[in-house]
Amino acid sequence: MNLLNSALRTFIYGLILVPMALAAQTNCDEGTGPLNPAQPQGMTPQQIIEKFGAKEEIFRQALNNYVYTQDITVQELDGNTVSGEFRLVQEITYDDKGGRIENVTFAPQNTLRQLILSREDYEDFRYKMAFVLTTSDLPQYNLLYVGQQRQDEVDTYVFDIAPKTIVKGQRYFQGRIWVDNHDLQIVKSCGKTVPDTIATKKKKNAQENLSPKFVTYREQIDGQYWFPTYIRADDVLHFRQNDVHMREIIKLTNYKRFGSKTKIIFKGEAKEDPKDNPKDNSKMPDKKP
Helix, strand or coil: CEECCCHHHHHHHHHHHHHHHHCCCCCCCCCECCCECCCCCCCCHHHHHHHHHHHHHHHHHHHCCEEEEEEEEEEEEECCEEEEEEEEEEEEEECCCCCEEEEEEECCCCCCCCEECCHHHHHHHHHHCCCCCCCCCHHHEEEEEEEEEEECCEEEEEEEEEECCCCCCCCEEEEEEEEECCCCCEEEEEEEEECCECCCCCCCCCCCECCCCEEEEEEEECCCEEEEEEEEEEEEEECCCCEEEEEEEEEEEEEEECCCCCEEEECCEEEECCCCCCCCCCCCCCCCC
16 A cells, blocks of 8 residues: 655644554454464364365366455544545456456545555455465475464464465565464465565665565355455555554455356366355354454
8 A cells, every 4th residue: 555645634634643563463363362383283284285285276266266245444544533535346257267357336436545555465355365375386385384363263283374485576465374274275364465665765765665564364164165255454654754553354255256166176176166055164154344
């Protein structure tokens, strides 16, 4: 996110928003139990990583067979009062080549006064905040097993993740993921996209682009796939001129399989898509709006 460049607004809102820096914080620990650092039984951490990477590959392909609603809200906050808001509701589907199609159904006037949504923000809305870590993505990251933890009603393995190197022009996820110890699929992630673009003494006029820390929850859809359903950020973005307290909520709902029944192929292994009316064995409860 970029900061709207205005000396007057910088002065006024800087005075108002700096005290909120201590109050804003994305809560990664909501719904979690104590962290048990014990090693997993029956599998090594590396085997767990390989298995959930393969499941994520299947998940990514399966998502191309679903239509869903994406409801995005970005707010600027003055204390507990919303002082500006961006809202966008879209119906998301995919063409037969896997291309994403976005049909806007609701887009009221943007009233954000300090933040400007950048191209990177829209890319985060589409991909990074609903973080997927497939077998092909794994070589880009270092993963550290940190233990086992109860997340709501699900027992999980917990890993910290960070990019091995930052390639110019590329953006990555850095934070923590929770992997269901039964299905071996990611059910929650919390962190941020990196790198940020920050103004320095050498580049005082550089266009800053900062991303908030966010938490993403998934739910089991059609008794098989763990799809992202709720993403939340509550953070203070520390721009060179002043701090901005912002909140971001993304809801992904109404997942429905469309088209004819297909088979999803992963490394030669066929995976049947769910039946037309499968039993939904969702484990994760709905999150608060």
